[in-house]
Amino acid sequence: MRAIDPEDAGGPEVLVVMDRPVPQPGAGEVLLKVAAAGVNRPDVMQRRGLYPPPPGAPSILGLEVAGTVVALGEGVGPELMGQPMCALVAGGGYAEYCVAPAGQCLPVPEALSMAEAAAIPETLFTVWTNLFERAFAVEGDMVLVHGGTSGIGTTAIALARIFGLTIIVTAGSDAKCEAARALGASHAINYNAEDFVARVKEITGGKGVAAVLDMVGGDYLPRNLQCLADDGRHVSIAVQRGAKAEVPIFEIMRRRLTLTGSTLRARDSAFKSLVADELAQQVWPHVEAGRLKPVIDRTYTLADAAEAHRRMEAGDHVGKIVLTLV
Known part of the structure; x- marks a missing residue:
């Protein structure tokens, strides 16, 4: 699969597309075919070598994605197969496929595009x-x-x-x-x-x-x-x-x-899943009704991830910057 996985820390120029193996979902996880991934300031810090991923997390950048479930890990209900979902992840978002804990996924409603859904979780x-x-x-x-x-x-x-x-x-x-x-x-x-x-x-x-x-x-x-x-x-x-x-x-x-x-990335999946449950009950009805949408500043293709980071570092954006993969 295509992915952004810098081998060395540095400026935006290190964000080049390379081939990486498609990850496989473990117990309690799903595999998403990624349609879009949000860009966040921790991604910039990781690229600079200032924010390494927590133990066990992929080195591929990206903390939030939206896509379609294409494979299920052990213990995940079959009803999720083929569903559009957005997810908070500890890494791996800047890629064509990304593994996410099922408990950290939320359904993408008709009120949202995939780019908008990818801009929500983090x-x-x-x-x-x-x-x-x-x-x-x-x-x-x-x-x-x-x-x-x-x-x-x-x-x-x-x-x-x-x-x-x-x-x-x-x-x-x-x-x-x-x-x-x-x-x-x-x-x-x-x-x-x-x-x-x-x-x-x-x-x-x-x-x-x-x-x-x-x-x-x-x-x-x-x-x-x-x-x-x-x-x-x-x-x-x-x-x-x-x-x-x-x-x-x-x-x-x-x-x-x-x-x-607090910091969020290093918290365990059990905590993040509890938060996802709260959001599903308290916030997601507003998302489904179209009352809550993320503000999208600009979208870039995966190949233009460097430009997305330059935009974020320049500080001129209003709202979220998103990478699209389809």
Whole structure:
């Protein structure tokens, strides 16, 4: 099969199509003939040699796919054969065939194209587990999400709209802020033109937000804490500006703040399958009804994976970047 499986770390130019054996599904797994694969920032980090796949995961890039089930592993029900599914995977997505745990698959409804379905799992699993489970966001809460036009940001906006959150996002330009507001963000702050801490305090009347979903890290963390209301929750999901920060411990104590975070890729299949079950019950009805769709920035062919990564690294995208294989 054709696949993107760089032998060495490097720039986008290492993303060349090569031949790899078609993987075979093990117990509890399915084999998907891939129609499309989402491109995510962890793919860029892996390509650079900064984010190796977890033990047992394929070295082929790609954390989310959509395609048709063409083979079943032991213990998987025969009803899945031939079904269009999208899946969260620990690797292997940039290929014509990909193995996925059956429990991490969700059916592709008629409301979605395969490219749209491939753009959902990674960000949906991430936002659901971190904003709604770790940060305990509930209807009526006001939340702050950085990177408002990223895949994470656009997914957070969509879920906030459905589940009754007021969402403030940050973005790096006025045009991106306008795009975020057009997608449903209640407020969008250009962090290159304004102090987001001051703007959040202004928007909230000095009260602060119930939760912050942060992918920036570094010096943003203490600034994020200033944005939180008493009893607020801060969830870290990436560290683009650094993995260390200085925090005011007594302020955390005095205001009863919670600092937490998570990574998804290394979690076991049992956990991810539980999340998939929750999404199937709580979110997928909205997907099936056409009320929740990913924002697609651009699609590229597998052979143009390098251009897809260049697009992501340039930071000009709004929403998800997707590779198509059919």
